[in-house]
Each structure stands twice: as C-alpha cells, then as structure tokens.
Amino acid sequence: MKALQFNRTGDLANLQLAELPTPVPATGQVLVQVKAAGLNPSDVKNVLGRFPYTTLPRVPGRDFAGVVIEGPADLLGQEVWGTGSDLGFKNDGSHAQYLTVPAEGVALKPRKLSFTQAASLGVPYTTAWDAVERSQVTRGTRFLVLGANGAVGSAAMALARVRGAEVLAAVRRPEQAQALQAQGYQVILLDQADTLAAQVEAVFPAGAEVIFDTTGFWLPAAVSALAVFGRIAIIAAPVNGLVEFSALGLYRKGGSLVGVNSLLYNCAACARMLEQFGRYFDNGMLPVPTDLLEAPLSEGLAAYADVNGGSSQKVILLP
Structure with missing residues (x-):
C-alpha cells in the first residue's frame, strides 16, 4: 500500500x-x-x-x-x-x-x-467535546470562546449551541466577526487584555460561566471576565509553556481551570465521543x-x- x-x-x-x-x-x-x-x-x-x-x-x-x-x-x-x-x-x-x-x-x-x-x-470535535463536557456547558450556560474562528473553537460553539448554551464568540479580525455573526453568533472583537472583562460584561452582565481559551494567550484576561464559580478551559500555551495570571483573581471567584488535551484519549475513547455527537449531524443540529x-x-x-x-x-x- x-x-x-x-x-x-x-x-x-x-x-x-x-x-x-x-x-x-x-x-x-x-x-x-x-x-x-x-x-x-x-x-x-x-x-x-x-x-x-x-x-x-x-x-x-x-x-x-x-x-x-x-x-x-x-x-x-x-x-x-x-x-x-x-x-x-x-x-x-x-x-x-x-x-x-x-x-x-x-x-x-x-x-x-x-x-x-x-x-x-476527528481532532477538532473530540477536543471541543471534551472541553464542553468537562467544563460543564449545559442549557443556559454563558459560554465565551476566545479564538472562535479556529477549528476547535468553531466546533465548541456548535456543540454548545446544541446544548442550549448562550454562546459568545471572540475573534481578532472584523471579517471573522462578520462571518460568525452571519451564523447567528454574538461576537466581540479581541483588542486589549484590560478591556476584555468590560466587553464580556456588556453581553453577560455577571460574566461568562465558562471561558474556552483556544489561543494560549488570553488566560490572564479571561480570569477578569469570569463569573463566580466559573470555569476556564485551555488547549494551548505559549512556546515556553508558561503563562502568568492572577491566582488571587481566580480563587476569589471560586474559579477552576480545566486542561483539555486530545492526546489523552485513544481510539476507543474517541469512538464513544463520535457516537455521542455524530447523530447531531444526521438530524441537522450540527453544521456540515x-x-x-x-x-x-x-x-x-x-x-x-x-x-x-x-x-x-x-x-x-x-x-
């Protein structure tokens, strides 16, 4: 072969x-x-x-x-x-x-x-499924995706929408925002880290209950935009693997960090995930x-x- x-x-x-x-x-x-x-x-x-x-x-x-x-x-x-x-x-x-x-x-x-x-x-959707599952995205969850234009971010938003969550997308470029708005998502433009909390609170007054950072660079700002007892899921980090953020800000909100790594799941575990969300493509709830x-x-x-x-x-x- x-x-x-x-x-x-x-x-x-x-x-x-x-x-x-x-x-x-x-x-x-x-x-x-x-x-x-x-x-x-x-x-x-x-x-x-x-x-x-x-x-x-x-x-x-x-x-x-x-x-x-x-x-x-x-x-x-x-x-x-x-x-x-x-x-x-x-x-x-x-x-x-x-x-x-x-x-x-x-x-x-x-x-x-x-x-x-x-x-x-396979990889984008199983990663996104793990993120929304383990960060407990359910009906009514105020869910923010940082880097929503990427494959994993897009999958996470689609899966969260199926679950009935309130979804907010965050991207860097206006054309990305326009494309997501055309799909019916609320969108904010990522600009300065110190303005993220205010941007999120304009949509979610009490903050986002779950924030999914797919970029590896917005974790420090995400803490300030988090709701009380909220969860932040991460799938990336800078090249050196280190991020400095406010531990004080996180624990005062009772917040949690959820690391998401698709390489923790073998084919059998991934097949069980595919079976769970695969049906949503056939019934039209997930986009082809x-x-x-x-x-x-x-x-x-x-x-x-x-x-x-x-x-x-x-x-x-x-x-």
Missing part, C-alpha cells in the same frame, strides 16, 4: 511517500480502507519531533474515514470514522491506504457526512463542514508544508 512515512524527525523533508505492506489486523482489530484522512497541525508537529514518545519509522495521521474490509461480521462493509492518540505516534496512523485499529475504536459514520467531511472533524481542501496522498508532502506555513484551510488527504 502507499503511505506517508518518516524515519527521522526534525524536518518535513524526512516525510516520504512509501510503498509498505498492507497491515494485517490482529484479533479484536479491524482493517479499514481509508477513503479520507484529516491533516492536523499535530501531525506536522509529530514529523518535526515535538512528540518525543513517537517511535520510528512511523506513518502519521490521527483522523480517518473509510470502510471496514476485515474484522467482526457486524462491521464488515460499514462506513466508519475515527481518531485517537494511539494513531501516528506508537502505531501507524491514517495517512495511508489502509489502517488497523481496535474494533471498538471506530464509530459508524454519520450518513449526512461524506468521507472527506467526516475525516475533517465546508471549504475543505482535498489533496491526493501523493501530494501529502506539499500539504504538510502548507499547514506548517500557517495555512488555515483544512486539508484532507485522499489515499
């Missing part, structure tokens, strides 16, 4: 299109013919050596959608999707024509999603993704370079 593979880390030039044996599923596994595979920033960082536990040689890629061609009878021929931390790091991932995963590590693909659409959602860039696996090296260069368009590799 054809696959992207790297034998060394540190440079995207180490990623090559290779001819590899088709994997053979072990007991309890399925063999998936990959129809589409999402390309995430974490896949690029993996090749660059940001994950020291990755074993080599390795096929990268976490998100996939495809058809089960070997495995338990109830899954044979089924269209499935999946993602998880056990792909692309210590086991070969989805940027290949075939993939083996535990049988419990796949979920039935929503009927309204194409393979390409399904493959674009658009503006996806399809690229054949043979052009995967260029796609990796584009993502590394800061391209914001979601790339889907087609084996």
Whole structure:
C-alpha cells in the first residue's frame, strides 16, 4: 500500500511517500480502507519531533474515514470514522491506504457526512467535546470562546449551541466577526487584555460561566471576565509553556481551570465521543463542514508544508 512515512524527525523533508505492506489486523482489530484522512497541525508537529514518545519509522495521521474490509461480521462493509492518540505516534496512523485499529475504536459514520467531511472533524470535535463536557456547558450556560474562528473553537460553539448554551464568540479580525455573526453568533472583537472583562460584561452582565481559551494567550484576561464559580478551559500555551495570571483573581471567584488535551484519549475513547455527537449531524443540529481542501496522498508532502506555513484551510488527504 502507499503511505506517508518518516524515519527521522526534525524536518518535513524526512516525510516520504512509501510503498509498505498492507497491515494485517490482529484479533479484536479491524482493517479499514481509508477513503479520507484529516491533516492536523499535530501531525506536522509529530514529523518535526515535538512528540518525543513517537517511535520510528512511523506513518502519521490521527483522523480517518473509510470502510471496514476485515474484522467482526457486524462491521464488515460499514462506513466508519475515527481518531485517537494511539494513531501516528506508537502505531501507524491514517495517512495511508489502509489502517488497523481496535474494533471498538471506530464509530459508524454519520450518513449526512461524506468521507472527506467526516475525516475533517476527528481532532477538532473530540477536543471541543471534551472541553464542553468537562467544563460543564449545559442549557443556559454563558459560554465565551476566545479564538472562535479556529477549528476547535468553531466546533465548541456548535456543540454548545446544541446544548442550549448562550454562546459568545471572540475573534481578532472584523471579517471573522462578520462571518460568525452571519451564523447567528454574538461576537466581540479581541483588542486589549484590560478591556476584555468590560466587553464580556456588556453581553453577560455577571460574566461568562465558562471561558474556552483556544489561543494560549488570553488566560490572564479571561480570569477578569469570569463569573463566580466559573470555569476556564485551555488547549494551548505559549512556546515556553508558561503563562502568568492572577491566582488571587481566580480563587476569589471560586474559579477552576480545566486542561483539555486530545492526546489523552485513544481510539476507543474517541469512538464513544463520535457516537455521542455524530447523530447531531444526521438530524441537522450540527453544521456540515465546508471549504475543505482535498489533496491526493501523493501530494501529502506539499500539504504538510502548507499547514506548517500557517495555512488555515483544512486539508484532507485522499489515499
């Protein structure tokens, strides 16, 4: 089979299109013919050596959608999707024509999603689902998303809306604000850190009950915009990993910090998440993704370079 593979880390030039044996599923596994595979920033960082536990040689890629061609009878021929931390790091991932995963590590693909659409959602939506679940976003929750234009931020807002939360989006650029307003969201423009609390209070007079910072830079300001007994969920940090914020401000409000890391969940855990929110695509409660860039696996090296260069368009590799 054809696959992207790297034998060394540190440079995207180490990623090559290779001819590899088709994997053979072990007991309890399925063999998936990959129809589409999402390309995430974490896949690029993996090749660059940001994950020291990755074993080599390795096929990268976490998100996939495809058809089960070997495995338990109830899954044979089924269209499935999946993602998880056990792909692309210590086991070969989805940027290949075939993939083996535990049988419990796949979920039935929503009927309204194409393979390409399904493959674009794994990491962003499971990350967002974990964030809204663990920060207790429910009906009526005053929910602020910082960096709402990104894939995870957009997913979090869509999931929060399904739950009946009051959603407020925060972005940097006017054109981003206009796009979100067209989708029916209330939006504020991020400007100065010391004005965030006032901007939020103009919409949520008692502050935001949950703040999801997807940027890694707004945590200090988020504390001041938080409601009493509120929660702040974070998925990013500056390069050195350090952020200085007011612990006094946080504990006086009875606030909590929730760290969200998709790499804590294997394929089986992620499949359970996909099953829970996948039905919302079929019943029209979650938006079907658009503006996806399809690229054949043979052009995967260029796609990796584009993502590394800061391209914001979601790339889907087609084996």
